[in-house]
Amino acid sequence: MSGTWTLPDDLEVPIRPDFFPAPGGDLPQHWSKCFGCGDDQPTGIAMRFTAAEGIEVAGRLTVESRYQGGPGVIHGGILTTAFDETQGIACMVLGSPVVTGHLQIDFARPIPLGSVLEFRARIDGTIRRKVYTSAEARIVEGPAASDEVVATSRGLFLRIKPEHFTPMAEFVDGVPTMPSFGNSTL
Numbered sequence: 001m002s003g004t005w006t007l008p009d010d011l012e013v014p015i016r017p018d019f020f021p022a023p024g025g026d027l028p029q030h031w032s033k034c035f036g037c038g039d040d041q042p043t044g045i046a047m048r049f050t051a052a053e054g055i056e057v058a059g060r061l062t063v064e065s066r067y068q069g070g071p072g073v074i075h076g077g078i079l080t081t082a083f084d085e086t087q088g089i090a091c092m093v094l095g096s097p098v099v100t101g102h103l104q105i106d107f108a109r110p111i112p113l114g115s116v117l118e119f120r121a122r123i124d125g126t127i128r129r130k131v132y133t134s135a136e137a138r139i140v141e142g143p144a145a146s147d148e149v150v151a152t153s154r155g156l157f158l159r160i161k162p163e164h165f166t167p168m169a170e171f172v173d174g175v176p177t178m179p180s181f182g183n184s185t186l
């Protein structure tokens with residue numbers, strides 16, 4: 001893992017809220033048109049997520065041929081998208097919306113096409129509006145499957161007010177839906 005990410009030492013670590021599903025329970029998409037998790041975005045990667053232990057979340061991605069970068073392996077930008085989405089979904093334990101402010105990925109091993117990746121993410125801590133998150137990916141199905149971590153991510157998310165997206169309303173295509181979650185909707 002890269003040494004360029006330093007957590008502040010005065011972070012608060014959230015506890016699992018009552019509204020969060022039990023481990024294994026489904027988490028909602030954050031936005032139906034989202035490239036990462038939307039079910040109304042046919043060209044997206046349509047990741048699905050479940051709650052895991054504590055404040056952790058889990059998501060899976062099958063590496064399709066259309067996600068290809070250097071021959072035979074996942075494109076780094078697609079892997080980054082999957083981390084971005086997973087770490088954003090991990091922020092759902094806060095019950096209020098966030099956006100990505102900074103994201104950094106370590107690509108530790110090549111990830112062949114056809115692999116099924118499992119992502120695990122959690123909030124490491126919050127301070128003011130800043131939400132520090134981390135995640136790792138493993139290949140859980142396919143010829144390269146093992147317990148080894150193949151990529152890691154560190155991400156800073158910022159809590160925002162729902163009005164953050166109001167100026168963007170004119171750019172939204174169709175009528176997307178945002179499931180209510182916790183005490184907040186986007």
Ligand SMILES: CC(C)(COP(=O)(O)OP(=O)(O)OC[C@H]1O[C@@H](n2cnc3c(N)ncnc32)[C@H](O)[C@@H]1OP(=O)(O)O)[C@@H](O)C(=O)NCCC(=O)NCCS
Pocket residue numbers: 098099100101102127128129130156158160
């Ligand atoms: C992220 C964003 C909301 C932050 O703007 P803002 O609300 O005005 O936040 P501020 O500039 O007041 O920063 C708040 C805190 O976050 C920190 N911060 C903001 N962006 C940061 C970044 N990219 N890297 C590190 N720290 C950052 C600030 O230093 C500040 O820290 P402090 O509390 O210790 O003082 C804004 O830059 C933005 O909208 N970016 C685009 C986000 C986006 O579209 N992401 C992709 C889709 S989700």
Ligand SMILES: CCCCCCCCCCCC(=O)O
Pocket residue numbers: 030036084085088089091092095096097098099100181182184185186
């Ligand atoms: C209760 C609301 C929960 C909001 C979760 C937001 C997830 C944001 C993921 C952002 C990914 C991106 O657009 O770059």
